[in-house]
Amino acid sequence: MDPQTAITGRELILAASAIGAGLAMIAGIGPGIGQGYAAGKAAEAVGRQPEAQGDVIRTMILGQAVAETTGIYGLVIAIILLFVQPLLG
Amino acid sequence: MNIEMTLTLFGNEIFIPSTIINSWIIVILLSIFAIVVNRKLKKVNAAEKPSGLINVIEMSVEGVQSLVKSTMGDKNLGFVPYIGTLAIYLAVANLFGLLGFKPPTSDYNVPLALALITFFMTQYYGIKSKGLGGYTKSFFEPIPFLAPLNVIGELANPVSLSFRLFGNILSGVIIMGLLYGALGWIAPIVTPALHVYFDLFAGLIQTFIFIMLTMVFVSMAME
Numbered sequence: 119m120d121p122q123t124a125i126t127g128r129e130l131i132l133a134a135s136a137i138g139a140g141l142a143m144i145a146g147i148g149p150g151i152g153q154g155y156a157a158g159k160a161a162e163a164v165g166r167q168p169e170a171q172g173d174v175i176r177t178m179i180l181g182q183a184v185a186e187t188t189g190i191y192g193l194v195i196a197i198i199l200l201f202v203q204p205l206l207g
Numbered sequence: 208m209n210i211e212m213t214l215t216l217f218g219n220e221i222f223i224p225s226t227i228i229n230s231w232i233i234v235i236l237l238s239i240f241a242i243v244v245n246r247k248l249k250k251v252n253a254a255e256k257p258s259g260l261i262n263v264i265e266m267s268v269e270g271v272q273s274l275v276k277s278t279m280g281d282k283n284l285g286f287v288p289y290i291g292t293l294a295i296y297l298a299v300a301n302l303f304g305l306l307g308f309k310p311p312t313s314d315y316n317v318p319l320a321l322a323l324i325t326f327f328m329t330q331y332y333g334i335k336s337k338g339l340g341g342y343t344k345s346f347f348e349p350i351p352f353l354a355p356l357n358v359i360g361e362l363a364n365p366v367s368l369s370f371r372l373f374g375n376i377l378s379g380v381i382i383m384g385l386l387y388g389a390l391g392w393i394a395p396i397v398t399p400a401l402h403v404y405f406d407l408f409a410g411l412i413q414t415f416i417f418i419m420l421t422m423v424f425v426s427m428a429m430e
Contacts, residue, residue, distance in 0.1 A: 176419075179412065180416065180419050180420070180423070183371060183416040186371065187367045190367075190370050190371050191370065193374045197377065197381070
């Protein structure tokens with residue numbers, strides 16, 4: 119093979135890290151669905167009981183923050199793969 | 208703006224990143240602010256209506272007090288100073304990105320330190336209010352078989368708490384950096400709306416979530 123176009127091990131690892139970072143961000147689907155569901159339920163609750171709006175919004179934001187955790191783990195892994203590059207050793 | 212420095216201590220070179228220096232700037236600014244407010248408060252007449260800066264300060268203190276009261280109960284009002292300090296520091300640190308600095312919370316050191324304070328506070332108040340026996344027993348509930356899971360669940364709290372703050376702020380910094388790099392000279396037209404979302408909205412929401420979760424963890428450990 120032509121040595122000018124041969125892929126080195128370093129380039130292969132970098133390319134695989136970029137694909138892995140993209141795959142890790144698929145984790146964003148879960149929190150998206152979960153947070154949307156929580157927001158929908160909160161909208162229903164406010165519609166049924168408008169005077170409790172403050173409490174409903176506070177509880178909703180707290181629950182959404184906890185639901186977001188798995189997405190943030192995926193984001194942190196993607197950031198580590200892209201910027202820290204642990205696989206290059 | 209990026210200020211970085213290298214300290215030499217006992218022959219070892221210590222690199223200090225810009226986020227730590229920004230954190231020092233925030234601490235100095237907040238200390239000066241506290242001294243100014245303290246001077247003003249001493250001169251104020253309690254019988255008169257508050258005005259200007261004192262009015263704003265009183266409103267925010269009352270806001271934190273009512274938040275702590277509704278989340279942790281009436282007898283835990285002693286947590287107000289800590290929660291208020293956390294709220295002011297985190298809000299200023301997250302909003303520091305608007306001034307062109309790198310926000311200190313986008314460095315994992317800062318969220319991890321704050322989350323560890325919450326973690327040790329949770330354990331300390333758990334032991335203090337339940338006693339050592341009750342505290343140990345709470346890990347063996349509902350059945351003793353689940354003890355390892357309970358311990359892992361307790362250790363995962365500071366990790367998730369710190370990663371949530373860090374991930375949200377850092378993702379904002381990265382996306383804004385990419386946009387400024389890609390757009391070039393039209394960036395000032397497009398980015399203000401995104402600054403409002405990533406710095407103002409996300410920063411204040413994450414501040415609120417961090418102090419709410421701290422209060423919930425501590426009051427759950429005390430029950």
